[in-house]
Structures are given as C-alpha cells and as structure tokens.
Amino acid sequence: MGKGVAITGMGIISAIGNNVAENYQSLSTNKIGIDRITQISTIHENEIMVGEISGTNTDLENQLKIEADQWSRTVLIGAIAAREALDNAGITDVNEIKTGLISGTTVGGMDKSEQYFYDYTDNPKVRQHITGLHAGDSTNKIAKHLGLEKSFVTTISTACSSAANAIMLGARMIKSGQLDRVVVGGTDSLSKFTINGFKTLMILSDTFSTPFDDDRKGLNLGEAAAYLVLESDELVAKKNKKPLAFVKGYGNANDAFHQTASSENGDGAVLAMQKALEVADLKPEEIDYVNAHGTATPNNDLSEGRALIRIFGENVPEFSSTKSFTGHTLAAAGGVEAVYSVLALQHNVIFPNLNFKTPMKEFDLTPVTEKKEKSLHTVLSNSFGFGGNCSTLIFSKNHRVDQTLIHNE
Numbered sequence: 386m387g388k389g390v391a392i393t394g395m396g397i398i399s400a401i402g403n404n405v406a407e408n409y410q411s412l413s414t415n416k417i418g419i420d421r422i423t424q425i426s427t428i429h430e431n432e433i434m435v436g437e438i439s440g441t442n443t444d445l446e447n448q449l450k451i452e453a454d455q456w457s458r459t460v461l462i463g464a465i466a467a468r469e470a471l472d473n474a475g476i477t478d479v480n481e482i483k484t485g486l487i488s489g490t491t492v493g494g495m496d497k498s499e500q501y502f503y504d505y506t507d508n509p510k511v512r513q514h515i516t517g518l519h520a521g522d523s524t525n526k527i528a529k530h531l532g533l534e535k536s537f538v539t540t541i542s543t544a545c546s547s548a549a550n551a552i553m554l555g556a557r558m559i560k561s562g563q564l565d566r567v568v569v570g571g572t573d574s575l576s577k578f579t580i581n582g583f584k585t586l587m588i589l590s591d592t593f594s595t596p597f598d599d600d601r602k603g604l605n606l607g608e609a610a611a612y613l614v615l616e617s618d619e620l621v622a623k624k625n626k627k628p629l630a631f632v633k634g635y636g637n638a639n640d641a642f643h644q645t646a647s648s649e650n651g652d653g654a655v656l657a658m659q660k661a662l663e664v665a666d667l668k669p670e671e672i673d674y675v676n677a678h679g680t681a682t683p684n685n686d687l688s689e690g691r692a693l694i695r696i697f698g699e700n701v702p703e704f705s706s707t708k709s710f711t712g713h714t715l716a717a718a719g720g721v722e723a724v725y726s727v728l729a730l731q732h733n734v735i736f737p738n739l740n741f742k743t744p745m746k747e748f749d750l751t752p753v754t755e756k757k758e759k760s761l762h763t764v765l766s767n768s769f770g771f772g773g774n775c776s777t778l779i780f781s782k783n784h785r786v787d788q789t790l791i792h793n794e
Contacts, residue, residue, distance in 0.1 A: 389618035389784040390556040391628035394474025396466040397724045399609035399711045400436030404469055409728050412736045413756060417710050419593055419605050427580055433589045435575060436607030436712025438462060449530070457494035457514070458608070460523045463572030464530045466610035466720075470568060471531065474614040475626070482565045482620070485537035486528045487555045488612075489547025489571030491716040493520040496576040523572065537564060542716065544770030545678075546637070547571050549719025549778055552613060553635040559617050566620065570612030570720030579715070580606060588682045594713075596679035596706035597686050597752050599743040604680045607712025611720035613727075618784060630727045633763065634667065634779035636660025642773045647684060651692025653775035654767065658696045661777040667763065669697050672779070674735050674759070676722050676766040677752070679706020680713050689767065690750050702765075705738035705753045719768035719776065726764040726780045733761050 397404065400418025401411035411418070418436045422429075445461040446453055456464075467486070471479065497514035504511050516522070524540040537558075541551045548571030555569035573579075583589050583606060590603040621628055638660065640653030647653060662669060678689055693701050707725050708714075714721050729735060738752035762782050769775045 388560050388562065390559050390632040391616050391618050391621045391784070392613050392630045392632065392727060393616050393621065393626055393628055394470045394476070394614035395612065395629065395724050395727060396469025396473060397609065397611040397721060398438055398462050398466050399714065399721060400438055400607055401710050403439070405473065405724065408724070412707065412710060412725065412728070415737065415739065417739065419712055425575055425577060427577055429580055429584055432591055433580065434591065434593060434605045436605055436714070437575065438608055456526055457497040457517060457523060458574035459490055459492055459494060459496065459572050460526045462574060462608065462610040463488065463523060463527045466570065466572065467527055467531055467568055467612045470612040470614050476614065479532050480536065484533060485555070485558065485564045485567040486524065486531065486533050487539055487541065487551040487567060487569045488524040488527060489541045489551040489716045489719070490520045490523050490573055491542055491544055491547060492573045492576055492579055493523050494518045495578045496574050499577055531568070543774045544772065545713070545715050545718050546768040546770035546774045546776040547716035547719065548611065549768035549776035550637060552632065552719065552723055552778055553637060553776060555615050556632045556635060559615055566614065566616045568612050568614055570610070571717040572610035573608060573714055573716045575606060575608045590681065593740050594681035594709055595740040595742070596681040596709055596738055597690065597745060597750065598741050599745045601681040601683065601686060603682055604708070605712040607714040609711060609714035609717040609721050611717055611724045613723055630730050631781050631784040632778065633781040633784065634661040634665025635777065636664060637776045640773035640775065647688040647769055647773055647775070649688055651688045651695060653773045654689055654692035654769060655695050657775040657777040658692065658765065661765065661779050665779045667779065670700060672702050672763050672765045673761045674729060674764045675702050675704035676726050676764060677704045677706045678767040678769045679708055679738065681708070685769065686745065687747055689769070690745065690748050693750065694748060701750060703735055703753050705736060707736050709739035722766050722768065723778060723780070726766045729764055730761050730780060730782050734758050
C-alpha cells in the first residue's frame with residue numbers, strides 16, 4: 386500500500402499578501418489585489434488590470450538579505466514563499482532526510498532577460514540574466530537558497546497547470562518512497578513578454594475579472610509564488626507532527642484540442658477530475674467545494690462549467706474562483722489555490738467568487754459570491770494550462786493509514 390501524503394507547511398506571496406496570514410485576511414475581508422500596473426513600463430498600462438505583489442525587487446532583496454540585481458523577480462518571490470513553507474513546517478535541517486524541490490514556472494527569468502537584452506553583447510556583467518532566462522535556473526537558485534542543491538531538484542513548465550503538476554509529482558514520489566519530504570509549488574512574476582503575449586491573444590480584461598459571469602471580458606494577469614511542504618504520513622506519525630491537510634487525489638490529462646484553448650466540452654478537465662477522484666477513492670458527491678480554475682475568459686469558464694456538469698450532474702458542489710482576488714498567476718496558480726484550498730479546509734469556509742452578476746446562458750451554474758462558512762472535509766482544485774494540459778488536485782482533512790486515522794484536528 387502506498388504511503389499517504391501529508392501537508393505540513395505552506396508559504397505564499399501574492400497581490401493580496403506577503404505571507405499565508407495576510408492572504409487569509411484578504412480573502413476573508415474581500416480585499417482584492419487588482420489594480421493598474423505600476424512596476425513595469427508598458428504601452429498597455431492604461432488598458433489592463435493586474436495583480437502585482439507590493440514591494441520592489443530591492444524590497445524583496447532586502448527581505449532575503451542578498452546582493453542587489455542577482456536574481457530575477459521570479460526567484461525572489463519563490464525563495465520567500467518556499468522559506469515560509471519550510472518555517473511553517475518547523476523544518477530547520479532540510480537535509481536531515483530525503484527532501485526535494487519541485488517548482489513550476491513559465492516566465493522563469495524573463496523579467497531580467499528583457500531588461501538587459503540590448504546590453505548583452507556590450508556588458509558581460511548582465512549576461513547572467515540572459516542565461517538565467519530558462520525555467521530551471523529559477524528552481525536551482527531557490528534550491529540553493531534553501532540548502533537543497535544536492536537533493537532532488539526539478540522544474541515543471543506546463544503553463545497554468547505547472548504548480549499543480551509539481552504538487553502531483555511530489556505526492557507520487559512520496560507515495561512511491563522515492564522521497565520522504567518535498568517542497569512543491571510554483572512561482573511566476575509579471576513581465577512585458579507575458580503581458581504582450583496575452584494581449585496578443587486578446588484575453589486580457591480592461592477591468593476587474595468576472596469569473597463565470599455571462600459578461601466576462603477576460604483575465605487579469607497576476608504574479609505570485611506559493612509552496613507546500615509534503616511529507617509521508619509515516620514520517621508525520623514518527624515525528625508526532627500535526628498535518629495541515631492531506632493530498633488525497635490527483636489527475637492530469639491533455640486534450641490537445643488547441644494551442645491556447647481548452648475543449649469546449651471540457652474533455653481534458655473531465656478526464657483530470659475523473660482520475661483525481663479515482664486516486665482519492667472518492668465519489669463525486671463526496672466533494673464539498675471546488676476551487677475552480679475560473680480565469681474569466683470566454684473559453685475557460687464555458688469549458689470548465691461544462692466539465693463540472695459532466696462530472697457532478699445536477700449536483701455540482703459549491704464552487705468559486707479566487708482569481709478575482711489575485712489575478713491569474715499562471716504557473717503559480719495551482720500552488721496559490723492549493724494554499725487557499727488548505728485554508729478553506731482549516732477554517733471551514735468557502736471564499737467568494739467576486740464581481741459575479743449574471744449567470745452564463747449556456748448552463749445554470751452560480752458560484753459562491755460571498756464568504757460562506759461550511760463544514761468542509763474535501764476540496765477539489767482545478768488548474769488548466771495551454772495546450773489542454775488539465776490537472777486536478779483533491780485535498781482532505783484526513784487520511785487513513787494502516788487502519789489508523791491520522792487527522793489535523
């Protein structure tokens with residue numbers, strides 16, 4: 386029998402808070418992080434709304450106590466969130482047992498690469514930022530900061546499902562005994578490249594995003610980093626630790642429908658949710674809340690809504706998209722929403738789907754629009770990426786191991 390996977394720590398930095406406590410406070414008080422862009426000079430600054438992390442790169446460098454202009458913003462925020470996760474788990478020696486780092490990113494060091502691109506040939510000092518563009522460089526730097534560079538370190542880049550897939554891979558490695566502990570999640574920062582790319586796709590909103598609303602105009606881009614510490618339930622029991630929650634199930638599918646769009650019928654999402662339920666050994670009616678991908682693009686919300694109906698029929702669980710708070714944080718989204726799913730379980734609360742007014746014409750689904758207290762035991766979280774890379778995670782309050790119920794209460 387495979388090992389169970391406990392969540393013993395988590396860390397996050399986003400547009401609504403610089404740590405877990407601040408994010409929870411913002412979610413609980415409807416404090417959004419969406420506004421006009423301020424930290425990047427772009428011709429689109431008056432046309433789009435984004436979720437920016439408060440603080441300049443200098444502020445983040447000072448927090449980490451590192452030299453100036455050494456790391457991209459993606460690395461800076463990733464290191465902050467990953468360190469909080471380890472501290473939250475009470476881990477002081479990361480190399481005491483087999484510990485890994487699996488991080489998702491799509492942007493990598495693009496913010497620095499585009500800043501110094503035209504100086505590459507004339508200024509050798511900035512070349513590190515060009516070679517630091519690739520996704521794996523950010524993970525390696527975070528690992529070094531945590532003291533994990535000699536352990537298992539890898540990067541996943543599957544667009545907006547990256548962090549969810551990192552969590553999934555980490556859980557599988559623990560269940561198979563390849564690792565005893567692993568830091569999993571993702572990090573992405575805003576950059577001109579990202580903004581221009583999404584602007585070209587014509588899916589950016591010029592106002593606050595409205596997930597699952599019939600009049601939705603597109604997404605708000607955001608930046609964030611979020612990580613979980615996963616440990617085997619055997620290790621948790623041995624150390625007498627109190628888990629925050631458990632990774633109960635996971636599933637991934639790729640419908641390969643289109644380069645940037647999901648199947649209109651939600652084929653990939655359906656397969657991912659079915660697999661996650663199968664791994665978790667749960668029936669659809671045992672899901673208490675769905676943290677939806679909910680990007681507020683015409684394609685995603687239609688595809689995801691149809692997929693939810695195909696899985697749950699007439700009894701779709703209460704659901705909401707928290708991207709109305711943070712913006713769509715791309716590769717980090719699955720990590721951000723994993724943290725929010727655990728917070729929902731811890732506090733028995735459903736966070737609202739802000740800005741919703743008009744139900745979609747294609748089906749009768751209405752998200753939770755106000756903070757709601759509810760006894761929760763399971764949360765399903767969706768993350769869907771370009772190319773139809775669809776991932777689903779299921780989190781629970783408890784996990785049964787060797788006939789003994791280990792729980793977090």
